[in-house]
Amino acid sequence: MTDNSRLTTNYETVIGLEVHVQLDTKSKLFCACPTTFGSEPNRNTCPVCLGWPGSLPVLNEQALKFAVKTGLALNAEIAERLKFDRKNYFYPDLPKAYQISQFDMPVNKGGHLLIDLKRADGSLEEKRIGITRAHLEEDAGKLVHEGVKDGSLVDYNRGGIPLLEIVSEPDLRSPEEAYAYLLALKAVLEYLEVSDCNMEEGSLRCDANVSIRPKGEAKFGTRVEIKNLNSFKAVQKAIQYEVERHTKVLESGEKISQETRLWNDDKGQTFLMRSKEEAHDYRYFPEPDLVPFTLSRESVEKIRATLPELPADRAKRLIRDHGLSPYDAYTLVQDRKLANYFEAAIKEKAGAKLTSNWIQSELLALLNSKKISIENSPVKPADLAGLVRLIENNTISGKIAKDVLPEMFETGKSAEAIVKEKGLVQVTDTKQIEEAVDKALAANPKSVEDFRAGKQQALGFLVGQVMKETKGKANPKMVNEILEKKLKIST
Numbered sequence: 001m002t003d004n005s006r007l008t009t010n011y012e013t014v015i016g017l018e019v020h021v022q023l024d025t026k027s028k029l030f031c032a033c034p035t036t037f038g039s040e041p042n043r044n045t046c047p048v049c050l051g052w053p054g055s056l057p058v059l060n061e062q063a064l065k066f067a068v069k070t071g072l073a074l075n076a077e078i079a080e081r082l083k084f085d086r087k088n089y090f091y092p093d094l095p096k097a098y099q100i101s102q103f104d105m106p107v108n109k110g111g112h113l114l115i116d117l118k119r120a121d122g123s124l125e126e127k128r129i130g131i132t133r134a135h136l137e138e139d140a141g142k143l144v145h146e147g148v149k150d151g152s153l154v155d156y157n158r159g160g161i162p163l164l165e166i167v168s169e170p171d172l173r174s175p176e177e178a179y180a181y182l183l184a185l186k187a188v189l190e191y192l193e194v195s196d197c198n199m200e201e202g203s204l205r206c207d208a209n210v211s212i213r214p215k216g217e218a219k220f221g222t223r224v225e226i227k228n229l230n231s232f233k234a235v236q237k238a239i240q241y242e243v244e245r246h247t248k249v250l251e252s253g254e255k256i257s258q259e260t261r262l263w264n265d266d267k268g269q270t271f272l273m274r275s276k277e278e279a280h281d282y283r284y285f286p287e288p289d290l291v292p293f294t295l296s297r298e299s300v301e302k303i304r305a306t307l308p309e310l311p312a313d314r315a316k317r318l319i320r321d322h323g324l325s326p327y328d329a330y331t332l333v334q335d336r337k338l339a340n341y342f343e344a345a346i347k348e349k350a351g352a353k354l355t356s357n358w359i360q361s362e363l364l365a366l367l368n369s370k371k372i373s374i375e376n377s378p379v380k381p382a383d384l385a386g387l388v389r390l391i392e393n394n395t396i397s398g399k400i401a402k403d404v405l406p407e408m409f410e411t412g413k414s415a416e417a418i419v420k421e422k423g424l425v426q427v428t429d430t431k432q433i434e435e436a437v438d439k440a441l442a443a444n445p446k447s448v449e450d451f452r453a454g455k456q457q458a459l460g461f462l463v464g465q466v467m468k469e470t471k472g473k474a475n476p477k478m479v480n481e482i483l484e485k486k487l488k489i490s491t
């Protein structure tokens, strides 16, 4: 590993991603078959998606609208003239022996996506990643090998499901940037409600094109395409693996061959699948059963009017209107439901910064430990706001609040009720705190001596003793102040 990281510093990594997004329509791209996941094999099929002679495809209008909506959100140029093409190849999961796709006239051309990269100092850096194109195409069926003794089975339920293939420019420079791009893209798709983005069910699939070149070199190196990337983490790991493999090959004086490789997540390696095919191998030609048509600018503008506030805009608003740090804001907006929860809580007059902290640390930790999603949280936004307000108006300390939240989680009671019931109200009475401080000082002369000898840690210990004496209820700020004052007076 050390050797590789030394070597990779001489090279620059170049990555482009192709993401296949399943559009969340009720029916398939060219027929009326349902798109429901998990149906009995070959149940969701008809003569059109099985490629029977004489059957004719009809374009799903909703899929086109979703494609345009995504294009607009990615700042793409929306085509005026649309055409579909046949991509020809034989494989048992493709009953027609061609896939209907878009070759030279994709619905979306150009565009960009802004991604946020965390710098070493914790701040964020925005980077613009170019989008080459995004086109509509139909999915293929699925071969089933598991549990089959002789040969394989085929399930055509997926055949004809609408996909949008989003191709990025080779603008990504590290596995971490690729990961950030996928997170940002997924967030946009979720905000647009064009896909459920469920990776386990195959709604979001990714191929990566990776190459390396000597630093300062303008020409791209030979690229390799990696397939079978089933999670964002797998994308990151597979790219890292390929970068190291390429580096070793080049350093040994050999050449990279252009090929397609499969990622094996268990082994943590890529394996050769086939040497890379070129576009002309697919003998693309215009789909004769779907005539080219014009997409009116009026209909595009109608779709533009339905665009929601997008993650990047939402983050900017949270920073501007609520004073969140860029890092907090971008982390929250990455997950639409999390950001919704946050905004609902601050509507209940809880401070934004503290609310964001409590959601991102304590609340998420509790939810994750019980595998509950944020929208099903037993602690509702208004409940969390109630807890945050109690901290803000000094009724309880943050430390006590950490015990109150799990109790709210378990019992469904409000923070206020729990605090009252258990007598957790913070002690802010100066006299009472002074008494506890005196007691702590009298009981720990050694620590007092240490503090005077310049040992700052002794102060922390004494604060702890006072908190213990008050059962954690003393206002920590007051304890510190009174303790320091008393220690200085008696010097």
Ligand SMILES: [Zn+2]
Pocket (backbone or CB within 6 Å): 028, 031, 032, 033, 044, 045, 046, 047, 048, 049, 050, 160
């Ligand atoms: Zn069908």
